Amino acid sequence: MNLHQIVRNTTKADRILILFLIIFCFSLIIFFNRIFSNKPSIHIYSEGKEVYILSLNENNQVNIKGRLGITTIEIKDKKVRFISSPCKNKLCIKQGWKDSGSIICLPNNVIVSIGEYRKGGIEIDAITK
Amino acid sequence: MKLTQLQNKYQIALLSAFAIGIHSIENLLPSPIPWLRFGFANIITLIALYIYGFRAAFTVTLIRTFISSLINGTFPGPAYLMSLGGGIAATISMWLIIYLIPHLFSAVGISVIGAFFHNTIQIFIAYLLLIQCLEPVILVSPLIILAGTIAGTINGIVAEFVIANLKNQLKPT
Numbered sequence: 001m002n003l004h005q006i007v008r009n010t011t012k013a014d015r016i017l018i019l020f021l022i023i024f025c026f027s028l029i030i031f032f033n034r035i036f037s038n039k040p041s042i043h044i045y046s047e048g049k050e051v052y053i054l055s056l057n058e059n060n061q062v063n064i065k066g067r068l069g070i071t072t073i074e075i076k077d078k079k080v081r082f083i084s085s086p087c088k089n090k091l092c093i094k095q096g097w098k099d100s101g102s103i104i105c106l107p108n109n110v111i112v113s114i115g116e117y118r119k120g121g122i123e124i125d126a127i128t129k
Numbered sequence: 130m131k132l133t134q135l136q137n138k139y140q141i142a143l144l145s146a147f148a149i150g151i152h153s154i155e156n157l158l159p160s161p162i163p164w165l166r167f168g169f170a171n172i173i174t175l176i177a178l179y180i181y182g183f184r185a186a187f188t189v190t191l192i193r194t195f196i197s198s199l200i201n202g203t204f205p206g207p208a209y210l211m212s213l214g215g216g217i218a219a220t221i222s223m224w225l226i227i228y229l230i231p232h233l234f235s236a237v238g239i240s241v242i243g244a245f246f247h248n249t250i251q252i253f254i255a256y257l258l259l260i261q262c263l264e265p266v267i268l269v270s271p272l273i274i275l276a277g278t279i280a281g282t283i284n285g286i287v288a289e290f291v292i293a294n295l296k297n298q299l300k301p302t
Contacts, residue, residue: 006286006289006290007286010235010237011232011233011235011238014234014235014237017238017242018237018238018278018282021274022275022279025275025278026271026275029271029275032267036268
């Protein structure tokens with residue numbers, strides 16, 4: 001009994017089953033990838049409130065009204081940056097392009113956080129007084 | 130009657146020893162993703178199922194999961210439960226298919242079915258015990274089932290090989 005014989009001995013049902021499972025899995029993989037590919041999203045908070053949820057995959061430019069004035073951010077090639085900000089030090093603009101984590105402008109109270117959606121917005125680890 | 134019973138016990142012990150050996154050596158092999166293994170021990174279950182029937186196969190599976198988890202040091206943990214659940218599911222599903230529709234599938238198809246149920250139950254137990262988050266489970270399960278199908282095919286071919294040779298040897302006695 002050799003390999004050739006074993007392969008010939010497999011029934012039609014065997015081949016259909018294996019073929020079906022492989023095609024089924026591949027289609028599921030492709031399907032799920034398409035569903036979850038839009039997942040990385042950007043959450044923008046102004047003065048503690050969530051004002052925008054945007055997709056990282058679409059190029060976009062947004063104006064956000066903060067405490068001091070209007071902040072402009074840009075989304076391009078799955079990265080985010082602050083273009084203009086009314087704050088004094090412009091630290092948020094100096095951070096440049098980011099594709100993970102968050103950019104925070106404290107004076108204008110604007111938070112841009114990149115990541116998956118979390119219920120309840122920003123989670124607080126602990127507070128000390 | 131007594132002799133055959135004794136023989137059965139002897140054969141169950143032998144098959145279990147083979148299964149434990151294969152399982153343990155397989156655990157030493159490096160794999161790209163933890164828990165993604167070939168499941169060569171399933172060959173032994175399949176052989177036991179084909180030659181000695183359901184009870185022998187079930188006993189071999191129970192002994193194999195128990196002792197190899199003791200050897201690997203995962204005894205009461207979730208890894209043991211996953212191994213046990215997967216093994217039992219594979220054995221029962223393979224037996225049901227052989228029992229209900231005897232000549233539809235060859236050993237290759239039966240092995241693929243066993244691998245499929247093994248994976249499904251393992252994913253389910255892992256979801257209940259470890260992950261408890263639906264999204265990664267859904268994302269990863271088609272990959273695991275695909276790998277299981279390929280591994281099951283290879284196992285089935287090996288099992289067919291062994292079964293054919295064993296049947297030739299058993300015939301004259």
